[in-house]
Amino acid sequence: MSCISLPKSEKSQELATKYNFKEWMIARYLTIVPDTEKFLDYINNKVPNQYIRINTLKIDIDTITQKLLEKDFKLEKTPLTEVFLIKEAKFPLGATMEYLSGYYYIQDLSSCLAVESLDIEEHDMVLDMAASPGGKTSFMAQKMNNRGMILALEAERKRLRKMMFNLARCGVMNTVIWNLKGEKIMNYDFKFDKVLLDAPCSCDGIIHKDPLRKNTYSKETIQFCSTRQSKLIESALKVVKPGGLLVYSTCSLAPEENEFIINSIIKKFDITLESIDYGIDSLIKFGNKVMDKSIKLTKRFYPHIHNTAGFFIAKIRVNNL
Amino acid sequence: MIRELTREENTIIRREFNKWGIFNFIKDKVFVLNEYEDNVKCIFIIPSALKKLIFYPYSFYGGLQVGNIQKKKFIPSITFFDLVAKLSNSFLYVIVDCQGEKLILYGRDIFGNSILYASQKIVENSILLILNRSKELLGIGRARFHTTKIKTNGIVTIDTLLDIGTYLRSENHQK
Numbered sequence: 001m002s003c004i005s006l007p008k009s010e011k012s013q014e015l016a017t018k019y020n021f022k023e024w025m026i027a028r029y030l031t032i033v034p035d036t037e038k039f040l041d042y043i044n045n046k047v048p049n050q051y052i053r054i055n056t057l058k059i060d061i062d063t064i065t066q067k068l069l070e071k072d073f074k075l076e077k078t079p080l081t082e083v084f085l086i087k088e089a090k091f092p093l094g095a096t097m098e099y100l101s102g103y104y105y106i107q108d109l110s111s112c113l114a115v116e117s118l119d120i121e122e123h124d125m126v127l128d129m130a131a132s133p134g135g136k137t138s139f140m141a142q143k144m145n146n147r148g149m150i151l152a153l154e155a156e157r158k159r160l161r162k163m164m165f166n167l168a169r170c171g172v173m174n175t176v177i178w179n180l181k182g183e184k185i186m187n188y189d190f191k192f193d194k195v196l197l198d199a200p201c202s203c204d205g206i207i208h209k210d211p212l213r214k215n216t217y218s219k220e221t222i223q224f225c226s227t228r229q230s231k232l233i234e235s236a237l238k239v240v241k242p243g244g245l246l247v248y249s250t251c252s253l254a255p256e257e258n259e260f261i262i263n264s265i266i267k268k269f270d271i272t273l274e275s276i277d278y279g280i281d282s283l284i285k286f287g288n289k290v291m292d293k294s295i296k297l298t299k300r301f302y303p304h305i306h307n308t309a310g311f312f313i314a315k316i317r318v319n320n321l
Numbered sequence: 322m323i324r325e326l327t328r329e330e331n332t333i334i335r336r337e338f339n340k341w342g343i344f345n346f347i348k349d350k351v352f353v354l355n356e357y358e359d360n361v362k363c364i365f366i367i368p369s370a371l372k373k374l375i376f377y378p379y380s381f382y383g384g385l386q387v388g389n390i391q392k393k394k395f396i397p398s399i400t401f402f403d404l405v406a407k408l409s410n411s412f413l414y415v416i417v418d419c420q421g422e423k424l425i426l427y428g429r430d431i432f433g434n435s436i437l438y439a440s441q442k443i444v445e446n447s448i449l450l451i452l453n454r455s456k457e458l459l460g461i462g463r464a465r466f467h468t469t470k471i472k473t474n475g476i477v478t479i480d481t482l483l484d485i486g487t488y489l490r491s492e493n494h495q496k
Contacts, residue, residue: 067455094489095426095489097422097426097453097457097459097485100426100485100486100489101457101458101485147368149370149371149373149374151374160381160382163382164381164382164386165489167382168385168386168398168400171385171400171403172385173367173368173384173385174368174371174384175383175384176367176371176374176375176380176382176383176384177380177381177382177383178374178377178379178380178381179379179380179381180379188377190374
């Protein structure tokens with residue numbers, strides 16, 4: 001799927017100079033992102049928020065929050081009971097005894113919302129299609145109380161060890177990791193109640209955490225990612241049980257990697273989009289492309305509005321295949 | 322490729338679970354083994370239901386990694402001792418203060434003055450669990466002294482063998 005170029009303007013030129021972005025990116029953001037200048041201010045100037053997700057496989061929420069308060073952490077509640085925004089921390093989050101013991105996982109709220117949208121139940125059979133470093137996998141295991149089964153796929157061998165250590169630290173027991181490309185899962189005779197496809201993407205939703213991405217972000221990356229995402233989502237749909245759920249997410253703001261992908265499967269498969277309680281409605285038009293109205297049910301998250309990474313979530317009920 | 326354990330391997334591991342008082346944890350679970358490129362034979366304990374997914378060529382990891390097998394000897398992992406700390410009531414341990422806790426997390430050894438409590442039956446070379454004041458596992462150590470001398474000021478009385486920071490250091494080592 002090729003990347004749509006939008007016409008440049010005086011405004012796009014001005015903002016590109018002011019915020020040191022490529023102008024074609026700004027031209028797109030002016031259409032995609034509400035309150036674009038505030039967004040650019042945020043990602044250029046604000047220290048990214050940090051969230052922790054309490055790992056209830058190892059400790060209960062009250063005990064760990066009390067421990068952290070005693071260490072002068074300031075925590076703020078979020079819409080998810082397990083997730084807290086770190087307002088102040090006296091120690092690096094990844095170097096405390098509590099972190100090393102697997103009592104919490106450093107994880108953006110948006111990632112947790114993707115897992116939340118899966119409506120996971122204890123005895124489900126779940127597939128995590130692009131799983132490393134294991135944050136979402138371990139949250140799923142937590143929601144399942146270490147029961148049921150999770151198959152976690154990771155194509156890159158060098159990322160497997162990190163995932164292994166994260167799952168071990170968090171006490172995850174109900175997961176098997178396969179070193180396999182997500183696209184190949186349909187070659188195996190498995191059907192899953194729930195599938196999470198947090199697809200590999202161009203990642204401009206996390207530019208505020210990694211400013212170097214400003215320079216490496218390109219139209220070719222968007223095109224490459226969206227082509228791969230189309231293949232992945234079609235594979236995912238083929239392994240969901242009828243009546244099961246697929247959650248598709250990315251940390252990209254590009255419609256080609258989000259709404260366009262969902263729009264293409266609506267026409268091809270017997271699926272229904274379901275609403276999500278968080279975020280704001282997605283785009284149903286971008287450039288000259290007009291999409292199915294139901295795409296509005298998918299949600300976008302923006303750093304300057306939601307205090308999260310830029311993120312996209314679609315909740316897809318598979319009717320029949 | 323992950324495989325089932327031989328009878329001999331199974332016996333070696335079950336014996337260790339029994340020795341540390343966590344034999345009941347094995348119920349409804351099975352052990353499997355994966356031999357990695359570096360010839361490390363990792364032992365995993367998985368719920369029986371996971372057998373459905375584990376014996377495939379691309380399978381890399383499953384359940385909890387409880388240790389390695391080296392030359393017919395089981396070397397328990399920190400995860401194994403985490404189970405011991407939570408489920409067993411038959412192990413030797415010491416409780417250390419905040420200063421001791423900080424040092425262990427960096428893989429350092431334990432000074433006698435950091436020890437607040439020690440089990441009565443510790444002798445030289447005893448393998449023991451190192452816990453903090455909330456009785457949470459910090460690491461595993463080898464005693465240099467009998468219980469009566471383990472709190473001696475100003476000298477290392479326990480060598481740290483494994484600690485919970487192992488996760489982080491192993492992870493960084495792989496990058």
